[in-house]
Amino acid sequence: MAGQDLCAYSVERRGQWSGSADKVTLSYDDRILRRKRLATDGGMVFRVDLPAVTHLEAGDALSLEDGSLVEVAAADEALLRIAGPGLARIAWHIGNRHTPCQIGDNWLLIRQDHVMADMLTQLGAQVQAITAPFTPEGGAYGVGRVMGHSHSEDDHDHDHDHAGDHQHHPAHE
Known part of the structure; x- marks a missing residue:
């Protein structure tokens, strides 16, 4: 050609x-x-x-x-390697923030983020800055990718209206 x-x-x-x-x-x-x-x-x-x-x-x-x-x-990327006791609890907090995460036997990897590093340290995690390839878990059922999303009234579609019958976490407003 x-x-x-x-x-x-x-x-x-x-x-x-x-x-x-x-x-x-x-x-x-x-x-x-x-x-x-x-x-x-x-x-x-x-x-x-x-x-x-x-x-x-x-x-x-x-x-x-x-x-x-x-x-x-x-490609190699700036990451945080997370280890320590209570790793399942720490993983829950990472997932609750819709943060892509690579999972190893006794460690987690996320993209470098000083706010996440501070939060995870406060939760008792051992957090180390590293550079490595990043291949996080896929989305639901192992397909696709986890995407962060907004929880504003106009920018999501789960089965409820916004008549004031519930509240979102402040981080999602």
Whole structure:
């Protein structure tokens, strides 16, 4: 395709493909996309034009129109490693704030945030700033990504009206 970039129109999920030609390293935020121009770690520029907004996981591959594959890797990011007693309780507080979280056997990873670090320290967590790839848990039923959301009257849709019959947590107003 002389004169124009190759295009990826589909994704092959981790474990469902083999034989990548190149790799693209993306942050957690950059791994959600539909249309975008990317450059591989080897310098090849290509376009992505997926049918819908898609969350790419580390280990997925973008399938280019010429049949080649570009592996998706998670970029190093500024994170907080959280450990200590009461980790389940600490995880609840992280989830209650709709914060993406990667879960290990005896640790949690979240994106670096001084407010969260202060809160978690007050809860008794051991909090350490690190740099590492970030691959948090998916959304409900392990599909997709956890997205923060607003709880303003005009910006959400759960099954109730706003006739004053309930209150939201102050952080969600």
